Amino acid sequence: xxxxxxxxxxxxxxxxxxxxxxxxxxxxxxxxxxxxxxxxxxxxxxxxxxxxxxxxxxxxxxxxxxxxxxxxxxxxxxxxxxxxxxxxxxxxxxxxxxxxxxxxxxxxxxxxxxxxxxxxxxxxxxxxxxxxxxxxxxxxxxxxxxxxxxxxxxxxxxxxxxxxxxxx
Numbered sequence: 001x002x003x004x005x006x007x008x009x010x011x012x013x014x015x016x017x018x019x020x021x022x023x024x025x026x027x028x029x030x031x032x033x034x035x036x037x038x039x040x041x042x043x044x045x046x047x048x049x050x051x052x053x054x055x056x057x058x059x060x061x062x063x064x065x066x067x068x069x070x071x072x073x074x075x076x077x078x079x080x081x082x083x084x085x086x087x088x089x090x091x092x093x094x095x096x097x098x099x100x101x102x103x104x105x106x107x108x109x110x111x112x113x114x115x116x117x118x119x120x121x122x123x124x125x126x127x128x129x130x131x132x133x134x135x136x137x138x139x140x141x142x143x144x145x146x147x148x149x150x151x152x153x154x155x156x157x158x159x160x161x162x163x164x165x166x167x168x
Contacts, residue, residue: 033067035060041084043092051092053081059094059104075109076102085125085132089146093132095122101134101144115142115150126164135161 028034036054043051052060058071058079072079076094081102083095092104098119101112114120124135134142139156141164 028062028067033060034062035067035069035071040082043084043086045086045090045092047090051084051086053084053094055080055082055097059084059092061092070104070109075111077111083122083125085127087127087132088129093125093127095125095134097121101125103148110148112144112148112150115152124161124164126166128166133164133166135164137161 030037034052034054036057038055039052040055041053045051048064050062052062054060056079058069058074058076059081061068061070070076076096077099078096080097081094082097085093085095087093089105094102094104096102098121099111100114100120101122103110103112120136120138120140122134123137126133130146132144133153134144136142137160139159139161140152141154141156141161143151143153145151
């Protein structure tokens with residue numbers, strides 16, 4: 001009888017201890033200010049802003065209350081943004097489906113062209129302290145320095161570059 005009582009107390013304590021913390025989620029929609037519902041990538045900056053790349057309306061910056069959109073009207077060459085990367089200077093590097101790279105720096109959009117004038121979809125972005133590395137669907141790998149000079153550093157013969165992991 002004592003064993004059953006101890007077992008019951010143990011079970012009650014165990015259930016009480018296993019009760020986990022409740023997580024709160026909030027969904028945001030176009031009606032809340034999100035420019036587009038198709039999100040292709042998400043990153044956060046050092047100020048706590050969350051950046052969303054969209055497949056149709058550029059990039060949205062969310063500060064926890066409001067959305068700010070960067071799209072064609074702000075200087076993007078293409079509105080389908082596939083990848084995002086934030087470098088040490090807190091510049092938002094945006095890999096486009098067409099048109100290579102747009103960079104948001106201090107609220108302004110800077111467009112960077114491919115060195116050969118081609119139009120490839122950006123599929124991966126990573127970086128070092130002094131450069132950003134960009135991979136494309138057609139297998140090209142590019143290096144971009146702080147002055148936005150672009151140099152092709154490799155070609156993988158049409159094999160899509162899925163991710164860029166950069167080690168100093």
